[in-house]
Amino acid sequence: MPTHKRIDVSKVGDVTVVKFVDRKILDEAGIQELGAELFSLVEHDNRRSILVSFDNVDFLSSAALGKLITLDRKVKSVQGRLKMCNIRPEILEVFQITKLNKVFDIRGEEAEAISAF
Amino acid sequence: MSDQTSLGVWQLSIDLPSERGSNRQVTDELLTQLGTHGWPPADVFAVHLAVEEAIVNAIVHGNKLDASKKVHVECEVSADRVRVAIADEGPGFDPASVPDCTADERLEAPSGRGVMLMRSFMTSIEYNAAGNAVVLEKVRGPAES
Numbered sequence: 061m062p063t064h065k066r067i068d069v070s071k072v073g074d075v076t077v078v079k080f081v082d083r084k085i086l087d088e089a090g091i092q093e094l095g096a097e098l099f100s101l102v103e104h105d106n107r108r109s110i111l112v113s114f115d116n117v118d119f120l121s122s123a124a125l126g127k128l129i130t131l132d133r134k135v136k137s138v139q140g141r142l143k144m145c146n147i148r149p150e151i152l153e154v155f156q157i158t159k160l161n162k163v164f165d166i167r168g169e170e171a172e173a174i175s176a177f
Numbered sequence: 178m179s180d181q182t183s184l185g186v187w188q189l190s191i192d193l194p195s196e197r198g199s200n201r202q203v204t205d206e207l208l209t210q211l212g213t214h215g216w217p218p219a220d221v222f223a224v225h226l227a228v229e230e231a232i233v234n235a236i237v238h239g240n241k242l243d244a245s246k247k248v249h250v251e252c253e254v255s256a257d258r259v260r261v262a263i264a265d266e267g268p269g270f271d272p273a274s275v276p277d278c279t280a281d282e283r284l285e286a287p288s289g290r291g292v293m294l295m296r297s298f299m300t301s302i303e304y305n306a307a308g309n310a311v312v313l314e315k316v317r318g319p320a321e322s
Binding site for chain 1: 197198218219222223225226229230233278279284285286287288290291293294297298
């Protein structure tokens with residue numbers, strides 16, 4: 061199991077649950093590391109059912125959105141499934157403004173999201 | 178740098194170096210002042226996001242991380258209005274030329290959402306003619322409190 065600096069990774073059944081270590085995802089170096097760690101779940105660890113939980117996250121910048129979009133594409137390219145949950149209203153508004161709520165599979169609570177896989 | 182408060186209005190004027198992370202010199206204090214002036218968390222999030230995007234744009238796209246160039250920032254916070262002016266030393270850009278990130282063909286592009294988020298989260302944003310300075314304003318109205 062590789063070690064991660066920016067994410068906590070656990071498994072619930074077949075679903076890989078990813079939580080962010082940082083409450084504010086905004087600095088460029090951290091976002092680059094975050095992206096590399098997320099992508100390695102798909103490309104190195106062959107995870108195919110991934111739930112990204114935002115329950116620790118208070119803030120994220122548009123640069124972080126780019127990493128989530130790339131993750132979504134990588135998961136879809138291997139016929140995997142990516143869902144997101146526990147998103148606070150202000151961040152949900154970011155997804156709605158940018159219409160990323162149409163791209164991402166966004167759920168409410170973690171249990172609901174896991175049961176949807 | 179100058180930092181002062183008079184008649185309930187906090188003001189800051191600062192030149193930031195064109196390096197990643199220097200925007201924290203402004204955003205940390207700005208967030209504290211918004212809290213001190215009683216702005217609700219949703220508005221604090223909105224201002225934070227818009228100012229973060231604008232200053233990072235100025236550092237990275239405007240000044241292209243050139244150490245010889247500065248980003249000048251002026252902030253003004255009161256109980257019902259926040260104004261942040263950001264100017265870089267780059268050639269500027271035409272904000273109207275930024276493609277619509279919500280168009281179907283752009284929806285999954287990894288970048289290009291900053292300006293739209295600024296417009297959505299602030300009451301107004303205005304660029305100068307050259308496109309290398311922007312003024313962000315948010316008015317705290319009854320519907321937003």
